[in-house]
Amino acid sequence: MGLLDKFAAWLEKHFLPIASVIGRQKHLAAMRDGFIAILPMTMMGAIVTLFNNVLFRPDSLIGKELIKMGWYKDSIQPVLDKYIIPVMGQIWWGTLALGVIFSVFTISYNLAKNYGVDGLSAGVIATVSYLTLLPQTAKITLAPELAQKAGVEFVEGWGLLSWTSFNSSAVFTGLIAAMLATEIYRLVIKKGWIIKMPEQVPPAVSKAFSAVIPGAIVMLVFGIISVIFLNFVNIPLKDAIEKAIQAPLVNLGQSPFTLILLIIISQVLWFFGLHGLNIVDPILNTMYGPAATANFEAATIHHTALPNVITRNFLDVYGMHGGSGATLGLIIAIYLFSKRQEHKELAKLATAPGIFQINEPVIYGLPIVLNPIMFVPFVIVPPLTIFIAWLFTGPIPFAGRIYLAVPWTTPPVISAFLATGGSITATILAAATLLLSIVIYAPFVIVSNKDVTIEEAGQNVSR
8 A cells, every 4th residue: 555655646746737737738628628519419410320320221230130021111111211311311411521610610719718819709710711721623522323323423613512621531620720720810819900999889799890800810821821732732731631640640549559548647637536538538539530430431431341440439438338447347346345335335326327437426436536546447447448459359350340429428338339330249348348347446346345444545645
């Protein structure tokens, strides 16, 4: 216990101040809050995609079994094909397919608010600036069935926007556009280059006029940048950023050690009472969001092999059973091995939230925060289960790869089945990682039954 106490004290002294600075960093906070703001949209898109690809389509996981029944094939499936599937498809189109444009607005809005300037004007200007970067002409490859009907493989012309300007390949361009536009907007306002209206003018009108000059300067800058890349570099800025920045970072993210490092940072932050996943989530979304979307497009649009092993929800499916630290394993271990009545009562209260990936009752109620007994399993379980899941998904192709963005509140093991489109091997792998988390937590639960209580250990750390 003495060694753990010293290590926890060292982390508190040297690591916590750095983590606090990172947590307050304006750009990371804006990314975090921007992604959270579009969560209802992304969850809705994920749910309709899940229904279409698991249940409604005739070639889906459950649909291909239902279609074998004559009455279902003749009565139900035609209704799904004509009405339900198209509705779901349109919702997907308006949410996940064009998701970058929404994140540009929300990130810019939150960054501007962090700087104390008008977020609404900044968000609108950033969105327009991003659109300014896009080429006015596009060559769009048609889907096979459309190409067959039209007799051509692609269409090209002025006034066309490819959806690839808004999908996974545009994530980094959107982030850069949102932040650059907001920074220029803020600096122009700071210089005082704004139109000031009389006090009797309504505030909404005054704000609008205040944004005219900053907005004009931002759009002029982005217009110049766009023309430079289109006419002199001969490549859209989005494509240049994708090749120079996004692709290398996505490839870096496919190393399990990159994800493991981020997870360890998150878990250590949780130990000190900070929401670790919220702090590293902007990095996770930026690095692994494109990988998830690329897998989805490969599976549902291009019908090719899934290119990425690790996606954003790989962590939720295999490494966070019950929430950060895989604490559902801890809850089960308490049921099996704990002799402390207060822990058993806490486990009863935490079971239902834990099943749906909510574990604040355990983290703050046991507590895990500043608890040296639980520090070791809390930090090592997610990296270990993630590495095993990567090993049996990539180098050893045992489990199916993830391509569906199931909501993070989906119960463990079930989430693996749904996220992989019904891979039984992925479900087995998720169950195995959950079992491993129970095994790792068990000895520490047994240790907590000893005379040295968790409360006393926590007091030692805080001294």
